[in-house]
Amino acid sequence: MAGPARAPLTPFLRAGSRDALRGSETAQKKAVLVFDGVQKVYRRSGGTDHHVLRGVDLEIERGEFVFVTGASGSGKSTMLKLVYRAEMVDEGRILFCGRDVARLTDDSIPFLRRNLGIVFQDFKIVPTWSVAENVAIALEVIGLSSRLIRQRVAVALERVGLSGRGGDRAGVLSGGEQQRVAIARAIVGEPALVLADEPTGNLDPALALDILGLFEEIHASGTTVMFATHDRTLLDVRQRRILVLDEGRCTDVHTGLDHFGDELDSDLDDSAPRAIVAPTRLRRVG
Amino acid sequence: MSGSIERAKRGLLAEWRLHALSVVSLAVAFVCLGAALLVVVNLHELKERWGKTGRASVYLKDGAAPAQVEALMVALKGTPEVRGVRYLSPQDARAVVFGSSGGDATLKNLPQEAFPASIEIDVAPEIAEAEVQGIVSKIASLPAVDAVETYGTWTARLGSVLHGGTLAAAALAAIVFGAVLAVVGSTMRLALNRRRTEVEVLRLVGASDGFVKTPYVLEGTFQGALGSTVAVGILAFLFFFIRSRLDTELTSLVGLDLTFLPPLVVLGMVATGALLGAMGGALGLRRLTTV
Numbered sequence: 001m002a003g004p005a006r007a008p009l010t011p012f013l014r015a016g017s018r019d020a021l022r023g024s025e026t027a028q029k030k031a032v033l034v035f036d037g038v039q040k041v042y043r044r045s046g047g048t049d050h051h052v053l054r055g056v057d058l059e060i061e062r063g064e065f066v067f068v069t070g071a072s073g074s075g076k077s078t079m080l081k082l083v084y085r086a087e088m089v090d091e092g093r094i095l096f097c098g099r100d101v102a103r104l105t106d107d108s109i110p111f112l113r114r115n116l117g118i119v120f121q122d123f124k125i126v127p128t129w130s131v132a133e134n135v136a137i138a139l140e141v142i143g144l145s146s147r148l149i150r151q152r153v154a155v156a157l158e159r160v161g162l163s164g165r166g167g168d169r170a171g172v173l174s175g176g177e178q179q180r181v182a183i184a185r186a187i188v189g190e191p192a193l194v195l196a197d198e199p200t201g202n203l204d205p206a207l208a209l210d211i212l213g214l215f216e217e218i219h220a221s222g223t224t225v226m227f228a229t230h231d232r233t234l235l236d237v238r239q240r241r242i243l244v245l246d247e248g249r250c251t252d253v254h255t256g257l258d259h260f261g262d263e264l265d266s267d268l269d270d271s272a273p274r275a276i277v278a279p280t281r282l283r284r285v286g
Numbered sequence: 287m288s289g290s291i292e293r294a295k296r297g298l299l300a301e302w303r304l305h306a307l308s309v310v311s312l313a314v315a316f317v318c319l320g321a322a323l324l325v326v327v328n329l330h331e332l333k334e335r336w337g338k339t340g341r342a343s344v345y346l347k348d349g350a351a352p353a354q355v356e357a358l359m360v361a362l363k364g365t366p367e368v369r370g371v372r373y374l375s376p377q378d379a380r381a382v383v384f385g386s387s388g389g390d391a392t393l394k395n396l397p398q399e400a401f402p403a404s405i406e407i408d409v410a411p412e413i414a415e416a417e418v419q420g421i422v423s424k425i426a427s428l429p430a431v432d433a434v435e436t437y438g439t440w441t442a443r444l445g446s447v448l449h450g451g452t453l454a455a456a457a458l459a460a461i462v463f464g465a466v467l468a469v470v471g472s473t474m475r476l477a478l479n480r481r482r483t484e485v486e487v488l489r490l491v492g493a494s495d496g497f498v499k500t501p502y503v504l505e506g507t508f509q510g511a512l513g514s515t516v517a518v519g520i521l522a523f524l525f526f527f528i529r530s531r532l533d534t535e536l537t538s539l540v541g542l543d544l545t546f547l548p549p550l551v552v553l554g555m556v557a558t559g560a561l562l563g564a565m566g567g568a569l570g571l572r573r574l575t576t577v
């Protein structure tokens with residue numbers, strides 16, 4: 001939705017660079033997100049360190065839709081947290097639009113996040129605010145005029161199928177609707193990358209597919225999406241690039257529609273992590 | 287900024303019970319502080335009135351000859367410790383009493399003897415109490431002199447009371463400061479706990495630190511200012527109520543004219559409330575979720 005009403009560029013990205021990412025042919029090939037030998041260790045009080053990521057390399061290009069999957073505790077959320085700087089890498093680099101996220105000062109973290117859209121399992125919307133206020137906040141923090149905010153919030157709500165609901169208190173909405181509000185908030189600022197951490201985890205299967213469909217529409221309009229889930233059924237809907245996390249390593253897989261399923265299935269439903277056996281389609285990155 | 291005010295307003299309205307509670311506790315604290323200040327201010331006033339440092343009245347005998355009085359005046363003027371000498375005739379004394387109270391029928395009927403002539407002397411303030419007493423006893427032994435009255439002991443007593451009062455007020459102020467900070471801080475923390483999601487959301491969409499914090503600081507400022515203003519209102523009401531009940535004749539004779547806190551002190555109290563509220567608001571944010 002590249003309309004005339006476009007947010008002023010935040011300092012995280014130099015003027016022009018964001019347009020370059022969206023527009024020109026050469027920039028098309030430029031990676032939005034690069035993990036370069038990323039390691040993450042959680043230090044536990046007991047003294048035992050927990051190596052969640054042991055050297056992850058990957059590259060996500062502009063306009064890609066990527067699933068991140070793996071058993072519970074394999075580090076999917078951690079991976080996303082590293083991108084939006086809720087956690088810091090211990091080793092390696094994470095480049096977002098060419099900038100090393102780990103080297104950002106605390107003061108520039110807000111600018112990073114203004115270029116990201118983040119969606120969570122538990123929605124994280126403010127129940128006492130109206131639907132429109134919940135979406136508008138993403139634009140208020142960058143100081144857009146209220147006229148522009150109203151315009152763009154209306155567009156975003158329409159995209160998630162909530163037109164006309166802007167005045168409702170967000171708390172009275174159903175779970176599926178609340179998640180749509182959260183998605184509208186994530187896309188209203190036209191971020192370079194949308195991160196979704198189990199966005200369907202709290203929803204029943206039919207709704208989960210709805211929400212996935214919404215992310216696919218968003219992707220179809222040109223937005224890069226990184227979607228973490230352990231829900232098998234979602235991975236099977238369409239052929240997608242899948243990043244599988246296992247024992248601190250990330251394996252890059254391109255799925256077929258059905259024939260890949262079984263191996264992945266057994267791994268995901270079994271909480272004991274195991275190596276993926278899908279040799280013909282495995283492709284390591286980096 | 288207007289967005290911050292808007293959000294602060296929204297927060298105050300949404301949590302009005304919590305905020306009302308803290309405004310009330312703030313008001314109570316400030317009433318205590320204000321009452322202490324009020325006492326100090328009035329004691330100070332009293333001391334100013336009475337304690338024109340080293341003042342003494344030399345009452346003259348009714349039969350004192352003008353020449354004797356004149357000689358006494360000259361002698362007093364020649365004493366280095368004495369700064370000023372003023373003769374007060376019985377008529378003058380009468381005028382002093384009636385001048386201020388406008389004249390009361392019963393008082394007007396008082397005989398002329400009720401107002402003895404006197405010599406008012408001002409002793410230099412740096413002169414010690416003992417020396418003043420020395421001069422006084424010398425004067426008292428003179429034939430024309432009936433009695434000498436000094437206010438030194440009164441002034442000294444009042445001074446120590448005032449000193450104690452000031453210390454007590456300072457101690458109260460310290461306690462109030464702590465209480466105000468704790469109250470506003472914990473209110474903010476409570477409000478913040480309930481609005482944890484809000485702060486989390488703000489952080490996630492890339493709100494700057496200032497954007498997140500300003501509304502909370504504004505809320506604190508408002509609370510502090512409101513609390514101290516309410517306190518001033520309560521104090522003023524009590525003060526004027528009590529003063530209207532006091533016998534005006536009595537107070538004017540004693541020279542005690544109760545005054546309310548000067549405007550600058552009132553302003554200072556409100557400003558202090560606002561400032562402390564702001565600090566409390568900022569302090570409550572220290573445990574902000576770090577997303």
Ligand SMILES: Nc1ncnc2c1ncn2[C@@H]1O[C@H](COP(=O)(O)OP(=O)(O)OP(=O)(O)O)[C@@H](O)[C@H]1O
Nearest residue numbers: 042043050052071072073074075076077078079230
């Ligand atoms: N702040 C932390 N401190 C210590 N350990 C942590 C912390 N956060 C996560 N972990 C551990 O790191 C591992 C990976 O956690 P993470 O949340 O990334 O897993 P996940 O793949 O998202 O799992 P799930 O599918 O259940 O959401 C887990 O074992 C978890 O216990």
Ligand SMILES: [Mg+2]
Nearest residue numbers: 076077078198
């Ligand atoms: Mg997770």
